[in-house]
Amino acid sequence: MAGRPRAFDREQALRSARDAFWERGYEGTSMADLISAMNISSASIYAAFGSKEALFREAVADYDANDGGFASRALTEEPTTRAALRRMLVDAVTLFTRPGKPRGCMVVLSAPRCAKENEGVSDWLSVQRRARHAAIVRRIREARDYGEIKPEADPEVLADFYTTFLQGLSVQARDGFSKKQMMASIDSAMQVFDAVVQHPS
Structure with a gap:
């Protein structure tokens, strides 16, 4: 039956x-x-x-498979690393400030600190965040390998900056910062990448 x-x-x-x-x-x-x-x-x-x-x-x-997959989509679909990083940040702000939906990133804000009995959840979320950081490192390393940025540029350091900035956007969104205000900061963030762009000689 x-x-x-x-x-x-x-x-x-x-x-x-x-x-x-x-x-x-x-x-x-x-x-x-x-x-x-x-x-x-x-x-x-x-x-x-x-x-x-x-x-x-x-x-x-x-x-991650839907709304939260914005970073993976940006990092894999854009033709240049600069475009990928900028799209990742723009899409993040758009998602984090969407009317009628929770503000910020679920993976960043769900369990930054947990009671001892829930440490497994906190550790698992940390793994998810580290995986996103690793994806950013890979994309920036490709940019260096293909000559988009200077050979002396450090992919780990750049990825640390963009991961920190991305997570900061999540906290700002939860704290009520406006979409316009957060979008305005993206141009400044991209200046960090522009400083290591490899220009034709």
Whole structure:
């Protein structure tokens, strides 16, 4: 006999949980919050997702595959590294300040500090952030290898700067900085890259 079908849309429930975690963080989102956001019972949440932590990890994966994938798309789709970095920052501000959605980056803001029992979540998010940093390093290293920037330019140092700037935009968005104000800072950030651009002799 076939199992009884779920009486809810799992994907929609996941998106609702994602937005709750995105808004309030991992520890700040209680099971009562999830029940309210997802409009299903705690028993259904556990049956469908296993645990709060498993639900959170799946919600982050959904974020990365959709809204939060802006950095990966920019770094892989643009023809030049400068264009890739600028698009990454512009797309970040656009996402982080989108009306009707949580402000800032879910991966940056969800669990910067956790209680000891949730250190595994914090460590896992750190791995996600480090992976983004590594992707920025790879793209800037390619720029050096292909002569877009000077051979003495240090990809790690440049990537450190752009990772820090990107995460700072997330905090500014959460603190209520305007989209216009944050966009205005991007030109200054790009001057760091322009300083190492390899100009034809």
